[in-house]
Amino acid sequence: MPDAPATTPELNGLRTAGSPVLSVIVPCYNERPNVAPMIDKLRTALAGIDWEVIYVDDNSPDGTSAAVREIARQDSRVRCIRRVGRRGLASAVIEGALSSSADYVAVIDGDLQHDETRLPLMLDALRSGRYDLVVASRHVEGGDNAGLANAWRHYLSDGGIKLAQWFLPVKLTDPMSGFFMLPRPLFEELAKALNGQGFKILLDLVLSSPEPLRVQEVPAGFRERVAGESKLDALVMMQFGGLLLDKIFGGILPLRFFSFALVGALGVIVHLVVLILLRKLTPMSFETEQTIATLIAMVFNFQLNNQITYRDQRLKGPRLWRGLLLFMIVCGVGAIANIGIANSLYLQNTQWTIAGAIGAVIGVVWNYAVSSTLVWRAR
Ligand code: GDD
Ligand code: MN
Numbered sequence: 001m002p003d004a005p006a007t008t009p010e011l012n013g014l015r016t017a018g019s020p021v022l023s024v025i026v027p028c029y030n031e032r033p034n035v036a037p038m039i040d041k042l043r044t045a046l047a048g049i050d051w052e053v054i055y056v057d058d059n060s061p062d063g064t065s066a067a068v069r070e071i072a073r074q075d076s077r078v079r080c081i082r083r084v085g086r087r088g089l090a091s092a093v094i095e096g097a098l099s100s101s102a103d104y105v106a107v108i109d110g111d112l113q114h115d116e117t118r119l120p121l122m123l124d125a126l127r128s129g130r131y132d133l134v135v136a137s138r139h140v141e142g143g144d145n146a147g148l149a150n151a152w153r154h155y156l157s158d159g160g161i162k163l164a165q166w167f168l169p170v171k172l173t174d175p176m177s178g179f180f181m182l183p184r185p186l187f188e189e190l191a192k193a194l195n196g197q198g199f200k201i202l203l204d205l206v207l208s209s210p211e212p213l214r215v216q217e218v219p220a221g222f223r224e225r226v227a228g229e230s231k232l233d234a235l236v237m238m239q240f241g242g243l244l245l246d247k248i249f250g251g252i253l254p255l256r257f258f259s260f261a262l263v264g265a266l267g268v269i270v271h272l273v274v275l276i277l278l279r280k281l282t283p284m285s286f287e288t289e290q291t292i293a294t295l296i297a298m299v300f301n302f303q304l305n306n307q308i309t310y311r312d313q314r315l316k317g318p319r320l321w322r323g324l325l326l327f328m329i330v331c332g333v334g335a336i337a338n339i340g341i342a343n344s345l346y347l348q349n350t351q352w353t354i355a356g357a358i359g360a361v362i363g364v365v366w367n368y369a370v371s372s373t374l375v376w377r378a379r
Pocket of ligand 2: 109111113225230
């Protein structure tokens with residue numbers, strides 16, 4: 001990685017006006033009660049530093065954006081990006097950081113769980129030019145993890161860390177940390193390679209750098225959440241698994257495809273369970289039962305894809321119903337292709353297992369390709 005970032009004007013006296021030294025990026029969703037206290041804490045912690053704070057709010061129903069703007073009208077160091085129709089911590093961080101022109105960007109949670117008094121120390125470390133990235137760690141001497149909601153969260157967190165460490169090119173005791181700082185030009189350089197899904201933006205940054213980053217870890221506590229609630233759930237953990245897969249396979253196959261295929265596999269299980277139940281409990285013909293099972297599995301798959309695979313462009317309201325109909329048509333055609341191809345291979349003396357598998361793969365690829373362009377219109 002480059003030594004001291006080329007654009008660190010305050011180091012060589014080129015700074016004229018405008019952009020501050022440090023942009024603090026705060027991704028937030030439903031954090032209204034935490035906004036004012038957080039900005040107060042930043043004011044105290046960053047006294048003597050030329051800073052700004054950029055909230056990135058995904059149109060929180062609790063009116064987080066409005067709370068930020070109210071303060072912004074009094075204090076020009078406070079900015080707000082309000083995103084509509086999108087959700088996601090990582091992508092919020094990316095957009096916030098890319099909107100900055102400061103020398104350095106820091107990322108910190110908006111729920112007061114991170115210890116903002118660490119920020120000046122982190123900035124000093126970067127300004128020394130010896131590091132590309134400073135991470136506030138709960139797992140180095142002096143840091144702690146007390147604020148994690150429960151034992152389950154500790155388990156998830158520790159497990160995730162172990163898993164991540166296998167792949168990491170640099171030593172990070174807290175690769176899941178949501179609190180870190182780096183030179184803004186470096187962020188811009190890495191931005192193209194970022195995956196942007198899920199929670200693990202730090203991990204993504206570290207894995208996206210062509211050369212190992214020089215990382216400094218500073219101990220930091222993790223406070224308990226006072227207001228609002230955590231957004232980290234099972235879906236987020238699945239996205240984390242997806243991020244690792246994506247990095248391992250080097251983007252050969254799009255991450256969404258894995259998710260789509262996994263949902264498809266679950267759909268097969270749902271189909272079989274429904275079919276078995278119908279066989280046992282009703283006197284209908286096999287054909288009717290098979291049809292019902294197929295329809296239920298399709299609705300199930302659609303829902304799961306809408307919740308997970310296409311979480312960031314989730315369909316709602318009338319678009320949901322239109323999407324479902326389209327999805328069923330697309331998958332219906334996929335099924336016909338699947339059966340047709342498998343059957344013709346089988347008739348040409350291909351082993352039935354291979355014929356079946358080829359048919360299924362072609363079906364999945366078709367379903368994926370068409371639904372991500374027609375149903376969810378992937379960019
Ligand atoms: N814009 C936006 N969009 N912000 C979001 C979203 C989203 O979809 N989801 C969460 N956030 C914001 C929250 O409002 C909060 O400011 C911050 O991101 C962290 O989210 P929390 O929901 O509070 O996460 P957590 O406390 O469970 O997890 C923290 O600890 C993890 C390690 O255990 C975070 O710091 C994680 O980054 C960290 O990995
Ligand atoms: Mn939190």
